[in-house]
Amino acid sequence: MNNHYNSSKGLHLNYSIISDLIDENSKVLDLGCGNGYLLELLRKTKKIKGNGIEISQNKVIECLEKGLSVIQGDIDEGLKQFSDKSYDYVILNQTLQSTRTPDFVLEEMLRVGKKCIVSFPNFAYWKIRFYLFFLGKMPKSKVLPFEWYDTPNIHLLTIKDFFEFAKKRNITIENGLYTTKAKVRKAIQYNIFSNFFAQEAIFILKKD
Numbered sequence: 001m002n003n004h005y006n007s008s009k010g011l012h013l014n015y016s017i018i019s020d021l022i023d024e025n026s027k028v029l030d031l032g033c034g035n036g037y038l039l040e041l042l043r044k045t046k047k048i049k050g051n052g053i054e055i056s057q058n059k060v061i062e063c064l065e066k067g068l069s070v071i072q073g074d075i076d077e078g079l080k081q082f083s084d085k086s087y088d089y090v091i092l093n094q095t096l097q098s099t100r101t102p103d104f105v106l107e108e109m110l111r112v113g114k115k116c117i118v119s120f121p122n123f124a125y126w127k128i129r130f131y132l133f134f135l136g137k138m139p140k141s142k143v144l145p146f147e148w149y150d151t152p153n154i155h156l157l158t159i160k161d162f163f164e165f166a167k168k169r170n171i172t173i174e175n176g177l178y179t180t181k182a183k184v185r186k187a188i189q190y191n192i193f194s195n196f197f198a199q200e201a202i203f204i205l206k207k208d
Helices: 015-020 039-043 057-065 101-112 128-135 159-168 188-192
Strands: 027-031 049-053 069-072 087-093 113-121 172-179 198-205
Touching: 015 039, 027 039, 027 101, 039 049, 049 057, 057 069, 087 101, 101 113, 101 198, 159 172, 172 188, 188 198
Parallel strands: 027 049, 027 087, 049 069, 087 113
Antiparallel strands: 113 198, 172 198
């Protein structure tokens, strides 16, 4: 997913936020790693030992050209090649909503990772609500730049949906960050009314 992709800098605008959540010298698995920019950033700034999975052959080749350890695969088919708790962090950045089986993907992440970092666009964000209400059309923005007929987002969700899902599945949410315009918002309204004000959510998860 390239929802926040900045082609002029080659960086996803939330990469630095995610990087701040990762401990140095960690072992990291990035699911749907795209061109490998996040793995490359983490390798340079956090000295991680990183691997990635990406479905696009062309993007896998780009990753290999960067010297990254990335394999071609479909995360909807699971992570059976990885043993339990074999990574310090498993990352799913702006990809959850485009998976066919998001519940299975999350369970596999939590099996393989000691901690998991998941980010997704919040479809209850107030601008999306207003867009639908006043225009009666599927919303488009910098975060959601697609037309209804070519969007990769097949399982739309909100922050409230995710909290309910985590509770049902006994998933612990260790921390939640709420962003708008790729900046973490800490004002009280973002914590109390995050489902309305936050454009994107980033969660740290674990499951014993």
